[in-house]
Amino acid sequence: MVVAISLGTLPFAPIGAWGMDMPPGMKMPGMNMQAGVTSTQVAGDYRIELHVLPPEPFYTTADVAARHLTQGMLITGGATxxxxxxTPPPNHHLIVHVFDGKSGQTLVDAKVALSFRPLDATGRPAGKTVVVPVVEMQAIGSGSASTHYGNNVVIGPGAYRVTVTVNGTAATFRIKL
Ligand SMILES: [Cu+2]
Structure with missing residues (x-):
């Protein structure tokens, strides 16, 4: 069960919009949208969409060409x-799409940092911050408009604070898995 939680019941101030689900029928090209948390926040000049999806395979441009791949992630830069x-096998694909707040254009060359930290039942930090090595990727076949940032991750059930920094502008999300 994967749900976005509202900050309304937690003992800290809301930071932004919460738990905004994708409208029915709206689909990220090439992305597997089943069982995903989607949450959107505006931070500075950016609109940041956080997605928690099933793990995805990664491929290089050469892989895609040689194997005529039509699904999965095309690596365009960043971390491994x-x-x-x-090992251990990742259980989620934790990623952000970043858009220019004014034009709505996808940011294809943002400097993105991503980390998450477990929260206890009262919403307080309850463990170490895990820094996610950020891969820059596209959905295969969907081009630069599908550019997003993140990686496959291992995250157990529970509540988490996810911190995203885009070109130095930070946004904080809270999710429950
Ligand atoms: Cu991806």
Whole structure:
């Protein structure tokens, strides 16, 4: 069960919009949208969409060409991907799409940092911050408009604070998995 939680019941001030689900029928090209948390926040000049999805395989441009791939992630830069076959096996694809707040254009060259920290039942930090090595990627076949940032991750059930920094502007999300 994967749900976005509202800050209304937690003992800290809301930071932004919460738990905004994708409208029915709206689909990220090439992205697997099943069982995903989607939450959107405006931070500075940016609109940041956080998605928690099932793990995805990563491929290079050469892989895509040689194997005529039509699904999965095309690596366009950044850190080393954690493959679905990694040890321990990742259970989520934690990523952000970043848009220009005014034009709505996808940011294709943002400097993105991503981390998460477990929260206890009262919403207080209850463990170490995990820094996610950020891969820059596209959905195969969907082009630069599908650019997003993140990686496959191992995250157990529970509540988390996810911190996203885009070109130095930070946004904080709270999610429950
Ligand atoms: Cu991806």
């Amino acid at each position: 991907p954690l493959e679905p076959t990694g």
